[in-house]
Structure formats: C-alpha cells, structure tokens
Amino acid sequence: MQIAEKGYTHEKICAFYPVCPILWKIVGKLFPFLLERTQLLLGGFLVCNISNTLAMVYLYKLTKAIFNSQNFAVLTLFLYSITPASIFTMALYTEPVFAFTSFAGMYYLFVSNNLIASTILFMLSAGCRSNGITNALFVFIWAVSRAISLVFPLKRTSLTKFLRACFTLAFGAVSCFAIALPTVLHEESQFSHKCIAPTPPSLYSQFLPFEVPLLNISLAHRIIRRYAVLLHVYNPLHKIPALNNILFGGFNDTEVGKIALREWCVVDEHGKGGSIYGFIQGAYWSVGPFRYFTLKQLPRHFMALPISLITVCAVVSYTKHWYDLSKQKKSEKESRKNGQTYFSFAAWPFVLHLAILFLVSYPIINIEVMTRFLNACPPIFWFVASILEGWMNSQGTKRTWLVYLLLFFFIGFAISGAILFPMFMPWT
Numbered sequence: 001m002q003i004a005e006k007g008y009t010h011e012k013i014c015a016f017y018p019v020c021p022i023l024w025k026i027v028g029k030l031f032p033f034l035l036e037r038t039q040l041l042l043g044g045f046l047v048c049n050i051s052n053t054l055a056m057v058y059l060y061k062l063t064k065a066i067f068n069s070q071n072f073a074v075l076t077l078f079l080y081s082i083t084p085a086s087i088f089t090m091a092l093y094t095e096p097v098f099a100f101t102s103f104a105g106m107y108y109l110f111v112s113n114n115l116i117a118s119t120i121l122f123m124l125s126a127g128c129r130s131n132g133i134t135n136a137l138f139v140f141i142w143a144v145s146r147a148i149s150l151v152f153p154l155k156r157t158s159l160t161k162f163l164r165a166c167f168t169l170a171f172g173a174v175s176c177f178a179i180a181l182p183t184v185l186h187e188e189s190q191f192s193h194k195c196i197a198p199t200p201p202s203l204y205s206q207f208l209p210f211e212v213p214l215l216n217i218s219l220a221h222r223i224i225r226r227y228a229v230l231l232h233v234y235n236p237l238h239k240i241p242a243l244n245n246i247l248f249g250g251f252n253d254t255e256v257g258k259i260a261l262r263e264w265c266v267v268d269e270h271g272k273g274g275s276i277y278g279f280i281q282g283a284y285w286s287v288g289p290f291r292y293f294t295l296k297q298l299p300r301h302f303m304a305l306p307i308s309l310i311t312v313c314a315v316v317s318y319t320k321h322w323y324d325l326s327k328q329k330k331s332e333k334e335s336r337k338n339g340q341t342y343f344s345f346a347a348w349p350f351v352l353h354l355a356i357l358f359l360v361s362y363p364i365i366n367i368e369v370m371t372r373f374l375n376a377c378p379p380i381f382w383f384v385a386s387i388l389e390g391w392m393n394s395q396g397t398k399r400t401w402l403v404y405l406l407l408f409f410f411i412g413f414a415i416s417g418a419i420l421f422p423m424f425m426p427w428t
Contacts, residue, residue: 001021003016008193030043031043054100055089059076059099059381066111067382072341080381085371087421105118115142119179122175137353143172143175147166147172183277186277224247264279285366301367303371304368311380318351318383340386342383342385342386388406391403
C-alpha cells in the first residue's frame with residue numbers, strides 16, 4: 001500500500017516488487033470520486049479478489065487438462081479454497097496475483113502451447129514476487145521437450161523439423177530472458193534512484209544527496225564484476241581500460257572508494273553486494289544460508305513443518321512411483337489405480353519445479369513463510385487430492401487418520417491465519 005501511495009521511499013520496502021501496487025493504483029483510478037487512499041484500498045481489494053478467483057479457475061482447468069479427470073480437478077479446487085495460506089490469498093498481498101499469473105501461465109504453456117501468452121503471464125508473476133523468475137524453468141522444460149520430440153527419432157527427422165526445433169529453443173531462450181526482465185528492471189530502477197543521486201532531488205535523495213556519475217554501471221556489469229572478483233580475475237582485467245569499459249562499465253575502485261555508499265551499491269572484494277534485493281533480505285530479515293537453523297528459530301521450523309513434510313512426500317512418492325514403474329516395465333494406465341491420479345507422467349515438470357524451489361529455498365529463506373511461499377505450486381494440492389481420492393474410492397476405509405490430519409492442517413491453518421494475522425501476531 002505504501003509503495004502504491006508514495007513509491008519506494010525507503011530501501012526496506014524495495015524487497016517488494018512493483019506489479020501489484022501498479023495494478024492497485026490503475027484499478028483505483030476507476031473510482032475518481034473517492035479519496036486517493038480509499039481508491040487504492042478498493043483497487044487492491046478488487047485486484048486481489050478477482051485474481052484469487054481467476055487463480056482457482058486456472059488451477060481447475062490446468063488440473064483437469066493434465067490429469068483428464070474432473071473429479072480430481074474438483075478435489076484440487078476444494079483444497080486450494082481452504083489453503084493454509086488462505087489469509088494471504090484474500091488480503092492485499094502479492095499472493096493472489098502471483099498465483100493467478102503462475103497458474104494461467106502454466107495452463108497456456110502446457111495445455112494451449114501458447115508461448116507468448118505464458119511468457120507475458122510469467123513476466124507479470126516475476127514482477128509480483130522474486131520467486132516468479134523460477135517460472136522460467138517451465139518454459140525451458142517446454143522448449144527442450146518440444147525440440148527433442150521434433151528431432152527424435154533421428155531416422156524420421158527432416159530439415160524442416162530440425163529448423164523448427166532450433167526456432168523453438170531460440171524462442172524459449174528469449175522467453176526465459178523476458179521472464180527475468182522484471183527482476184533486472186527492478187534492480188536497475190532502485191540502483192539508479194539510490195546509488196546515483198536523482199536530479200532534481202526527490203524522496204530518494206535521503207540515500208545519496210549528491211551526484212555520482214562514476215557509478216553509472218548496469219546490473220550486467222555488476223554481476224560480471226561480482227563473479228570476476230569471486231574467480232580472482234577482476235584485478236588483472238580491470239587494469240586494462242578497454243576490458244574495464246566492456247566488462248565492468250568503466251568501474252573506478254579508487255574514486256568510488258572515496259564515496260560513502262550503501263554497501264549493496266558496489267561489489268566488495270569478496271564478491272558481495274551489487275543487488276538491493278539480496279542485501280535487504282539479509283540485513284532486515286536475516287535471510288541467508290542456514291541463518292534460521294538455530295534453537296531460537298525452532299518454533300518457526302515447527303510452523304513450516306507440515307507444508308515441508310507434504311512437499312517432501314509429494315516429490316519423493318512421485319519419484320519413487322516412476323522409478324518402480326520403470327523397473328516393472330508397466331504402462332502408465334496400468335499404474336493409475338485408485339488414488340494414483342497424481343502420478344500422471346504429465347505432472348513431472350511441476351514436481352521438478354517444486355523440488356528445486358524447496359531445496360533451494362528451505363536452507364535460505366525465513367522459514368515461517370514456507371507455507372505461502374509454496375502456495376502457487378500445484379503438486380502440493382495434487383498430492384493431497386490424490387490421498388483424498390484414494391480415501392473416497394475406498395469408501396473411507398483406508399488412511400482415514402491421514403485424511404483427517406491433512407484436513408486439520410489445511411482448515412486449522414486457514415482459520416488460525418485469519419485470526420492471528422489481522423492481530424499482527426506471528427504467522428506465515
């Protein structure tokens with residue numbers, strides 16, 4: 001709300017990306033007869049609730065298309081409607097817009113094979129939340145899978161198919177870069193406002209009240225400099241003027257060292273810095289490798305335990321199923337018995353994405369947000385839906401205790417969040 005109302009007035013709020021505040025402001029302008037703050041509140045309310053509804057619609061359509069089962073899609077929709085992170089899908093947060101753009105992007109990519117529509121939607125998701133950039137993995141999988149299907153078997157490959165495969169890979173690469181663009185633009189915008197003084201002075205001048213033309217370097221140059229420092233090749237390279245200009249944007253260590261900057265504005269001799277998002281997460285929320293693995297943070301780990309166990313079980317059971325199936329040499333149809341809809345081969349890109357996201361984030365992020373962090377990952381709901389489906393097909397005679405436990409987690413977290421979060425008490 002503060003970003004939509006006043007912009008990025010303090011570096012701490014730069015951890016929040018701009019797409020949602022922009023949407024709230026645009027929709028709020030449809031009600032010019034209201035006060036500005038009321039416009040933003042109403043705009044945010046409409047955007048978030050419409051997005052949450054659309055997220056449910058696209059999750060249903062995606063599930064029905066992937067598994068070819070309406071009953072399974074209904075079960076998935078039911079679980080998403082009582083998601084443990086439901087308080088965030090209904091509040092003025094980024095979660096509903098992120099879920100909608102992610103689910104819709106997955107649908108248009110894997111069901112409609114519409115790369116352009118999915119790229120636009122994934123770009124919006126990356127402009128909502130930092131983890132939106134991981135949706136580029138779906139485009140990578142889609143492009144590589146299509147290219148392989150065109151080329152193999154080699155005996156049936158023609159020049160036309162080979163060229164189509166090359167174009168598919170090229171368009172996939174462009175799409176991946178496009179999905180990363182909102183993150184790059186956000187970093188560049190904050191760098192230009194907070195590391196290079198604006199003219200005339202504005203709200204950003206509190207960070208750096210004078211001109212620093214020497215720091216007019218791009219994010220690409222800062223990234224190259226970081227890895228050059230880490231690989232111990234920076235010192236010899238930056239001493240050559242031509243290479244310094246090409247690789248590092250003419251970075252001058254001597255001059256910049258005389259200026260008191262925020263530490264994230266430049267890359268130090270250890271390769272740290274150069275990114276405002278990484279700096280803010282570490283400085284204000286103690287995000288970093290294994291920083292939350294202390295006795296003090298144990299209650300937060302308990303808070304994240306249910307969703308973590310569901311994620312691990314979803315990934316491990318899916319992997320084990322296909323490993324066992326490959327050994328037994330059975331077909332997919334033979335394996336899809338009661339309660340095994342989740343194990344469809346078409347679900348593997350989503351399970352892989354969930355596995356990578358969990359493995360990368362669990363040791364790093366502030367662990368209590370894990371429940372809503374994984375809320376836009378369909379396999380979470382597919383796996384639980386498969387357990388409910390098996391229980392229903394057995395007429396309530398199998399795994400009743402597990403079904404009750406899962407429903408208790410979903411409904412209990414949803415109700416607890418609705419009570420605790422508005423009271424500003426610790427929650428996910």
